[in-house]
Amino acid sequence: MLELRHVSKSFNQKSILQNISFKIKKGETICLLGVSGSGKSTILKMIAGLEIPDGGQILFNNIDLTSTPPHLRDFGLVFQDFNLFPHLNVFDNIAFGLKMRKINDNQIQLRVAALLEQVNLSGFEKRNISELSGGEQQRVALARALAPQPRLLMFDEPLGALDKSLKDDLLNEIRSILHNENIPAIYVTHDAEEAFAIADRILILQDGVIIRDDTPEEIWKNPKYVEVAKILGIGNVVEGEVIAKNKIKTEFGIFDIDCKKNKGEKVNLLITQSSKSKDEMINIKVEDIVYKQNQFEVKSRGAKFLVKEKTKIGQTIKVTVQVQCLE
Amino acid sequence: MMNKQVTLDAKNIPVNIRLFLWLPAFLFLLSFFFYPLTKIFSLTFDFSTLTNENNLLITRNSLLFTFYQATLSTILTFILGIPSAILFSKYDFCGKSFLRAITAVPFMLPTVVVAAAFNSLLGSRGLIPLLSSFFFPQLPITNYQFTGTLTAILIAHVFYNTTIVIRIVGNALSQLDSRLENSARVLGADSFSTWRYVTFPLLRPALLASALLVFMFNFTSFGVILLLGGSNFATLEVEIYIRALQLPNLNLAAMLAIIQLFFTLIFSILYTRTINQVNTQTNPQFSQTQKPKTFKQKIFVTTLCFLLSAFFILPLISLPIRSLTRLEADRGQRDEIQYGFTTDYYQELFINRRNSLFYVPPFQAAINSLSYAGMTVLFSLALGYPVAIALAKPTQLDKFLDPLLLLPLGSSAVMLGLGFILSFGRLISSPLFVPIAHTLIALPFVIRTLQPAIKSIPDKLRQAASTLGASPFKVWRTIDFLILSRATLTAATFAFTISLGEFGATLLINRPEYPTIPIAIQRFLSQPGGLNYGQAMAMATLLMILTTTSILLIEKIRLNQSGEF
Known part of the structure; x- marks a missing residue:
């Protein structure tokens, strides 16, 4: 029409x-x-x-x-x-x-x-x-x-x-x-x-x-795009660098993912929390906690994650995440 | 000082003190407004007045002519005013605020100055006719006439009132949300229907209100008509003046004054109703001015800017120029005319050429004017202050008494003068009556200036100052005095300016040996010869400078005030 x-x-x-x-x-x-x-x-x-x-x-x-x-x-x-x-x-x-x-x-x-x-x-x-x-x-x-x-x-x-x-x-x-x-x-x-x-x-x-x-x-x-992820407010957009084929280094550790970029190039990753056990597991250091609807929102290096148990600032916890490449 | 503190705590003033605050102003109005009004009424409702055929004929003619010229003037004002309102509300251009300010100047100028200004530009001794006959002597300018024509009256009325249309309609236009028009367009209205069903209905109250106000001012116009038109153009006002002084028939004058009062009252009521609708209409904070873009818009903006500048600046500039240039013989000599720059007209102001007892040198008129203005300032402040204090935190009583103060504004100056003549007869030769009449006119302005200032004195600020350890006197000096002195200065300047330029009432009640500046200008304009004309120009220039300075002073004090609170 x-x-x-x-x-x-x-x-x-x-x-x-x-x-x-x-x-x-x-x-x-x-x-x-x-x-x-x-x-x-x-x-x-x-x-x-x-x-x-x-x-x-x-x-x-x-x-x-x-x-x-x-x-x-x-x-x-x-x-x-x-x-x-x-x-x-x-x-x-x-x-x-x-x-x-x-x-x-x-x-x-x-x-x-x-x-x-x-x-x-x-x-x-x-x-x-x-x-x-x-x-x-x-x-x-x-x-x-x-x-x-x-x-x-x-x-x-x-x-x-x-x-x-x-x-x-x-x-x-x-x-x-x-x-x-x-x-x-x-x-x-x-x-x-x-x-x-x-x-x-x-x-x-x-x-x-x-x-x-x-x-x-x-x-x-x-x-697919950093801007889209930001407008939608899904997950955390994290910067990383390709250090080897299929290896990307970020502030939250090194992920095994192929973003089709050459070694040394910068990439943006979308890190979303997931409950599937086969996904990646990362360690984060708790910098701030807010209680939110039966869960705790934990902040670490500008990223936000939700956890069930009460944590303390300074403590390190494990979170399961899914990682995607963004353009 | 403690005493002052008590009176200024306006909230707690008991009723008997409140009445006492109103007493001086009330007695003043009673004796100088309401008493004369009853005199006018009693003369009007005299059987012989109402049935005299000649009286009725004159009344009908002057009423018809008043309506005729006021309607024409209003239409012409709208023809210039509406495009100007669009210009100022829709477009951005270089020099906009200056041009806007210039269009507002005439409104505040005394009528004699405006009349003299147009005379200096277009009158038969004015710049344009004299210069064109000087440079193009072969041009056949026979029977050129400006003063004494209806055109002159109409042009001056447009000059005065265009700013009203620009202000009221321009405001409404700039508050008009263009998205409403967009909505209409999307809903299927073509551009004419959009105008017919959306734009026009939204603007209607503003159009109506400004039309009523302009019409009312034209209806009661006196100085411009008498000075530019002459007594042949007998509006109600002019007729009242003629019947009061020139061809005395006080009964007729009184009847005309009542008719005049009746119409002004109706117009004021209608105006107040419509202007209230204007204020509550659309949501403000909508400025969507833009630079002219299309060719059409550029033509519109340029042409109108040029037209407005010429119309509003030329008369105001030609007045001082004409007062400093000799373009014709001083006393009708045919030969040896010196053309060019001269300060003679100003020097002549100090000389009593005629050595006549009744001739008053212009310098003396200026002194009269200044002392009348000074008295007006004193009277209106003395009467206005108590009322302003009572009105700062008004009770029902104050709200009831308040409109009474505005009544003298609704009645014309000529009518005030007539009332004085009828009520005080021979007493009127006392020079006190001129400032009393001026005070009647100035008082509402003075109270309106003082009242918000007194109201704005923050109790909390004063309490804070005293808790900080300031003595009552120090509190008064640092807080109240500062605020009040500014307001007092503004109010005084208002009263001063009003008195300085007042023409109508003064013309009726002043004594020949104590003329004011406006009266002197009128006398010079009505006498033959280039020297008289030049002196009229010189005096009008001085009056214009004095008035504009006062207006600028008021504006400046006001700006400072708003900056602080």
Whole structure:
């Protein structure tokens, strides 16, 4: 359905996005994951038509939309800070897109009522925006975007301004709505947890380039890049040096692993804890301990491990780990 | 000093002392505002006044003309003001803050200065007509007229009020979240619908509020209309003046004053309502200014910058230039005109040419003005301080009494003058009445300046100082005195500046032998000859310098204050 081909964009001679290409299938939810400033929102703005790409094409069902104005694209966009119209009440906010499409009043009434029920806000029609809580505002924003039945739905950090418990509730709601409506969706976030919860496919953006495009399982299994491992917050990224074939020396000892590098080269390893006995065993010296949910988080040389037994600072303990090469 | 401490602990002031604090200002208002007001009322609601056909005709005409010129002025102000508001709220360009400051200057200048400034630029003795006839003598400039035309009035009104539109609408524009427009676009609104259903409704309160304020100022404008238009342009204000002094018909003047008061009251109420909506609208902290990028934007920014600079700087520069250049004969001689630089106009200010008893040399007018201003400062501080102390931590009583103080602001200066004439008759020849009228106008400003300062004196700071071992006097000197002296200086400067430039009320009540600077300027402008004109220019220049210095002083004290708290 949606396809981006070699899209690029720069502001004031500074390149923001380079050669962005991806496709979204019907009913698929993809997630653009990246730290702030990685260019995620700019991609959405270009798809929405609020920014024009410097190069490349944006297509929907193989029709080039690159220079189509936003109001003719039929896409929905939900912003982080809701962006509800402060001068309109809940009903008129949700009805806005329908009115712009000159849909008759009876149908608008029905559609708005159905949407309010869908986002659990039945009876809120006459409320003013300023009377709503953050979560309620975001629900109205969601309903507003869904109202005109867009061909594609985009979310720009939609839960960024909400607190944790609200976030989880709304995330579930969004997921079930997307599932029911079967609309292709792009979800932008810097929060890996959200991305894994909602996405069929995750695209990881780093400095304006997509460095990973895969299913959540694959990315979790094999992050492949240092940046990906860091964004996902999996395991410990540790520097090492190839001292012989299949031998890499790190601060945590020497590991037998082939990173396809020559002797003397530096490599990054991902060290994750594992419970399988056939994995590597390392000794670490405890530098700091924090009690965390029935376990102890032990820090040593910038890396973190979880252990069952209480330890003391200065003590040396054994941990089973899995080691992967990163690029 | 202990005594002072007690009065300043505003929280604990008992009601009887609170009443006592209000007493001086209240008595003052009672005798010099409300009593004259009742006089005006009683004259108006006289059966013969209300039924006199001639009176009604004059009233209708002046009312219609007032609405007509105020509407035209407001429309023109918006034609310049809206693009300027967009310019300042959306774009970054070189010299932006300077240009913004320049557009705000006229608002604070006395009407005589503005009138003289436009006269010096465009009037028939002004720089542009004289210079063009000097350099291009073959140009057929016959019947050139600027002063005495509606155009002159309208231009001066635009000059005065554009800053209001820039401020109110510009603020609303810069607080407008562009993402709301983006949302609308994505939801299927084309650019016109976005403007129609999102941008315009969000700006409407600001547009309405600024339109009301501009209209109100144009409606009550007096000095500009009299000085640039002349008494042919009979607005309500001018008509009141004419009926009070030139063709006396005090009943008619009183009736016009009541009508005027009625409309100003309505406009103020409407304005207060709409401006409240402006404040509560969108979330602030949204600045999205950018350098002009496209060709269209560059053209827009450059043209408007050029236009605004010319419009706001030229009159203010031409006034001092014209006061220092001789471009025509001093007394209508045909030959031997010396063109060029001259300080004669300034030197003449000190000479009583006519040796006439009623002729007052301009130098004397300056002394009058300064002593009136000094008295205004004393009166308004003496009356304002107790009220400001009571208002620092207001009770219900204070909140009830507070709006009374603002009433004199709502009524026009000419009306204040008329009230004095009606109430005090012959007594008015006492030179005290001019500073009393000025005090009525200055008092609200003085109280508004003092009150936040007194409120800001932190009790905790004072307690901390005394626990550190400071004596009560030392506490007062190191904390209260510092804060209060600044506020007092600001308030005094306000009162001083207001008195110095006041024209309307002074024109009605001043004695011919004690003219103020604005009155002297008006007299010189109405007399023939290049020398008189030059002297008017010279005096207006001096007044402009004095006023601008005072404004700068106020701004500087304010900046320092905000930096510290």
